[in-house]
Each structure stands twice: as C-alpha cells, then as structure tokens.
Amino acid sequence: MDNKINIKVNINGDDYSLEVEPNTLLLDLLRNKLGLTGTKLACGTGECGACTVIMDGLTVNSCLVLAAEVDGKNITTIEGLSKNGELHPLQESFIEEGAVQCGFCTPGMILSSKALLDKNPNPTDEEIKIAISGNLCRCTGYKKILKAIRSAAQKMAC
Amino acid sequence: MLKRINKFEYFAPSTLAEAISLLAEYKGKAKLYAGGTDVLVQMKQRKITPEYIIDIKNVPELNGITYSPEGELRIGALVTHRQFAISKNVPEKFTMLKEASLAVGSVQTRNRGTIVGNICTSSPAADTPPALLALDAGLKLVSSTGERTVKICDFFTGPFKNILKDTEILTEILIPDLPENSGGIYLWHSKITEEDETLVGVGVVVSVDNLQNKVCKQARIGLGSVAPAPMRAVKTEDFLKGKILDEDTIGQAAEIAANESLPRSRAEYRKEMVKVQTKRALSQALKRIEG
Incomplete structure (x- = not known):
C-alpha cells in the first residue's frame, strides 16, 4: 500500500513536479512540503474555510482535497497574491479597514473574496456575504471584512 | 481538529468499466471518491478506513447534465452542486433542485461536492434528497454484473444507510418530466x-x-x-x-x-x-x- 503518486501542479504561477503519498492532503502538501504556511488548518472538516485556496478558479477547502488529485491543476494560495512586493488590492484594503484581527481566517477570507471579484467585479453586499459564508471569523470582525471587500472592489474597478 | 487519514491505495480510473472492475476486485475495502467533502471527513473521523480509494473524477461517462426531448433530466455522478446550480441545461421547471443544491454546505463545499455524493452519504439532514423525492427521481446503479434503476423513495434505509451494494456505482440521476400545470x-x-x-x-x-x-x-x-x-x-x-x-x-x-x-x-x-x-x-x- 505504498504507491507514491507523481503529480504536476502549478502553484502561484510556478510549475512543480512532486511525488506524494495517497493520503497526503493538499493542505499538508502546501504547508509541510512547500512551506506555504499562509494556508491555515483549523477545523479540518470543511466548515471554517481557514484552509481555502483557489483551484482552477474555484475556492476549495484544501483540508478536504487529496494532493494526488491536483495533478494538472492551477492553485493560488495567499502567497500568490502580491506581485513584485506590491500587495493585492484586497490585502491592502483588509489592512486599511482593520479587517484583520487575529489573522487566522484572513488568507481564506481574502481568497474567497478574490474568487468572487474575479468573476463578479461589482458584487452586492448579499453576494459578498454568500461568497464568504464558508469562511468563519471567530473574532467576528465581519463588518470590517465586508467593508474591506467593498473597498477593494472599488479600487480594482479603477 | 481533525488532521490525518489512514493509508490507502489510490486509483483514478479513466473509464466506467475500469472503475466498476476495481470496485468488484476490492469489494468492501474500497470507497468511491468524487468531491471528497464527505468521504474525507468520514475518514478523518475514523468512521470509515478504506484500503482503496477509487477516484472517479476522470471517468467521462459520469459527467454532464442533459435534458432529453422526452422531458427527462439526467444528472451524472460527477455534477457538483455549483455546476448544477449555474447550469443552463436545466429547465425552469426543475429550479427546486437548484434551490436544494444551493442549500448544501458553503461555497467551497458546493464547488467540490456532488449531488450524487449527497445522496450516497444518505445523511438524514441532506438537502437534495427531499427535492429529488418530490421530483420522483430515479437512480441508476451499475455494477460488474449488471445495472438497475431504483426510485429514490426506495433508496434510503436509515441514517447514513441505503440499498447501494459495495459493488455498485450510482452513475446518474434520472428526473422524469413533470405533468402540465x-x-x-x-x-x-x-x-x-x-x-x-x-x-x-x-x-x-x-x-x-x-x-x-x-x-x-x-x-x-x-x-x-x-x-x-x-x-x-x-x-x-x-x-x-x-x-x-x-x-x-x-x-x-x-x-x-x-x-x-x-x-x-x-x-x-x-x-x-x-x-x-x-x-x-x-x-x-x-x-x-x-x-
């Protein structure tokens, strides 16, 4: 039962050829093998969204994805958002609006927001709430998070 | 906090025939795997410890939503809640199933989880079964020895229990046309x-x-x-x-x-x-x- 699996995957624009165990989770691959620790583990059962990454344009909970099945996929983690030392507008807005408290939900929250804005650049508050409904903030800073996403949407429209 | 899952052998068959033969070969020790939103949680909770995982996502026969001229809607086993909810192949008369799909989990869960998986997990609290019961859906179950179609009202037998045999794959949902009015x-x-x-x-x-x-x-x-x-x-x-x-x-x-x-x-x-x-x-x- 030791069939290692070879995968090719693009993470944050870089191509990787990797050998993974069948029972390695995408989350563990990112954090432990690739050192991308911006993706967080919290509940481990797909309820909290702290481990959210974008896979082929759609958000997924990386704690519920096998590394073996990401062969050929494109994955964006929070580390992939800033370009040449410049923060992504969402990251800027989260800081400006004080939408980061303990910070544990922030990477997932920002990636869910990015997936939304990539498809819908001018969302309503209701659409934003639905988009981040799978990301729980235990500091309960939702109002500021909402404000930050609205402000980022405006910035990105300019 | 649940982290680890047991060791297993991973298969990703590319045809239905191959998937079915793997299931027959590793009868009782294998688990079919599509969206993983239930299976991996059950594995983390040690409710199941399969020795073999058969990932069916590369099986093309299990894709797709089709609406026939006879008014029947067919939903393949790999159709996710998201795909169904945004599908243009679904006529308005079946909107209620979109409503049920949108009631499932969170965005992340709907991006991965499938309607067929929702049925197979057979949670008493699942959202798509009540809609599918009202729509009188049929379920096609295929194994190496043949296939049968059962009505969804005859499928569930208890909490997280159903009539699916460990050699069978639920390949598609068949929703008959609705009467006029x-x-x-x-x-x-x-x-x-x-x-x-x-x-x-x-x-x-x-x-x-x-x-x-x-x-x-x-x-x-x-x-x-x-x-x-x-x-x-x-x-x-x-x-x-x-x-x-x-x-x-x-x-x-x-x-x-x-x-x-x-x-x-x-x-x-x-x-x-x-x-x-x-x-x-x-x-x-x-x-x-x-x-």
Whole structure:
C-alpha cells in the first residue's frame, strides 16, 4: 500500500513536479512540503474555510482535497497574491479597514473574496456575504471584512 | 481538529468499466471518491478506513447534465452542486433542485461536492434528497454484473444507510418530466452552527388539473431532517389528491405532514416547522404554476 503518486501542479504561477503519498492532503502538501504556511488548518472538516485556496478558479477547502488529485491543476494560495512586493488590492484594503484581527481566517477570507471579484467585479453586499459564508471569523470582525471587500472592489474597478 | 487519514491505495480510473472492475476486485475495502467533502471527513473521523480509494473524477461517462426531448433530466455522478446550480441545461421547471443544491454546505463545499455524493452519504439532514423525492427521481446503479434503476423513495434505509451494494456505482440521476400545470419548490432552514446543518427541509411538487379550479391531480412531498432517513409524506400526498388547493386544504395538509414526520431530537419544534414549511411550500409551489 505504498504507491507514491507523481503529480504536476502549478502553484502561484510556478510549475512543480512532486511525488506524494495517497493520503497526503493538499493542505499538508502546501504547508509541510512547500512551506506555504499562509494556508491555515483549523477545523479540518470543511466548515471554517481557514484552509481555502483557489483551484482552477474555484475556492476549495484544501483540508478536504487529496494532493494526488491536483495533478494538472492551477492553485493560488495567499502567497500568490502580491506581485513584485506590491500587495493585492484586497490585502491592502483588509489592512486599511482593520479587517484583520487575529489573522487566522484572513488568507481564506481574502481568497474567497478574490474568487468572487474575479468573476463578479461589482458584487452586492448579499453576494459578498454568500461568497464568504464558508469562511468563519471567530473574532467576528465581519463588518470590517465586508467593508474591506467593498473597498477593494472599488479600487480594482479603477 | 481533525488532521490525518489512514493509508490507502489510490486509483483514478479513466473509464466506467475500469472503475466498476476495481470496485468488484476490492469489494468492501474500497470507497468511491468524487468531491471528497464527505468521504474525507468520514475518514478523518475514523468512521470509515478504506484500503482503496477509487477516484472517479476522470471517468467521462459520469459527467454532464442533459435534458432529453422526452422531458427527462439526467444528472451524472460527477455534477457538483455549483455546476448544477449555474447550469443552463436545466429547465425552469426543475429550479427546486437548484434551490436544494444551493442549500448544501458553503461555497467551497458546493464547488467540490456532488449531488450524487449527497445522496450516497444518505445523511438524514441532506438537502437534495427531499427535492429529488418530490421530483420522483430515479437512480441508476451499475455494477460488474449488471445495472438497475431504483426510485429514490426506495433508496434510503436509515441514517447514513441505503440499498447501494459495495459493488455498485450510482452513475446518474434520472428526473422524469413533470405533468402540465406543475410547480415545485424546496424550502429549508438550518441550525445556526458552524456547518449550518438543515433542521427541516421540505421539497414539494404539485400538479393541478387546470389553473382555474386548482384541483390537485398529484402532489409529492419530500421531507428532510425530520426522520431517520429522507422521507415522502405519503399520507399528506394522498390527502391532497383530488382536493381544491385552497388555504384551508393547504393548512390541513401541513398538519398531516407534521404528524407523519418522525423527528427524534427537538421533535416538537421540528414537527411545528414541518407544518410551517409545508404550508409555505405548497402555497408557493402553487404560485409557481400560475407563473
């Protein structure tokens, strides 16, 4: 039962050829093998969204994805958002609006927001709430998070 | 916090025949895998410890949503809640199943989880079964020795239990056309917890003779989270047949539905909510016939 699996995957624009165990989770691959620790583990059962990454344009909970099945996929983690030392507008807005408290939900929250804005650049508050409904903030800073996403949407429209 | 899963061998077959033969070969020790949103959670909880995982996502036969000229909607085993909810292949008369798909989990769960997976997990609180019960869906089960199609009302046998054999794959859902002058809806509300599990879900399809007299030709009602398994409210359906669907009749039907539901926990509240939601669902389904 030791069939290692070879995968090719693009993470944050870089191509990787990797050998993974069948029972390695995408989350563990990112954090432990690739050192991308911006993706967080919290509940481990797909309820909290702290481990959210974008896979082929759609958000997924990386704690519920096998590394073996990401062969050929494109994955964006929070580390992939800033370009040449410049923060992504969402990251800027989260800081400006004080939408980061303990910070544990922030990477997932920002990636869910990015997936939304990539498809819908001018969302309503209701659409934003639905988009981040799978990301729980235990500091309960939702109002500021909402404000930050609205402000980022405006910035990105300019 | 749940982290680890047991060791297993991973297969990703590229044809249905291959998937079925793997399932036959590793009978009882293998688990079919698509979206992983239930299977990996069950593995983390050690509820299941499969020795083999058969990932069916590369099996092309299991893709797709098709609507036939005969009015039948076919949903392949790999169709995710998201794909279904945004699909343009789904005619408006089946909107209620989109409503049920959108009631499942969070965005992330809907991006990965499949409708067929929702059925196979057979949680009493699942959202798509009540809608599919009301739509009288058929389920195609395929194994190495043959195939059979069963009605979804004969599929569930208890909490997280069903008639699927360990050699069978549920390959597709087949939803028959609705009679003329039919309307359907799925209504639900949830516990306020981290997973927002459905507390009461009601799927309704009503068909009337004509829009003027509103005599009920047929009604099908699926209830979720109020019995050990998703159930049809058969007594309520029988009561409605042949009656004029006025406010009084709908009120009485809602009472009957509450009485025939079999909730175990929070029983009093759940029964009351079955009444409320069934009444709303019947009235709103009727409005949808009028368009």
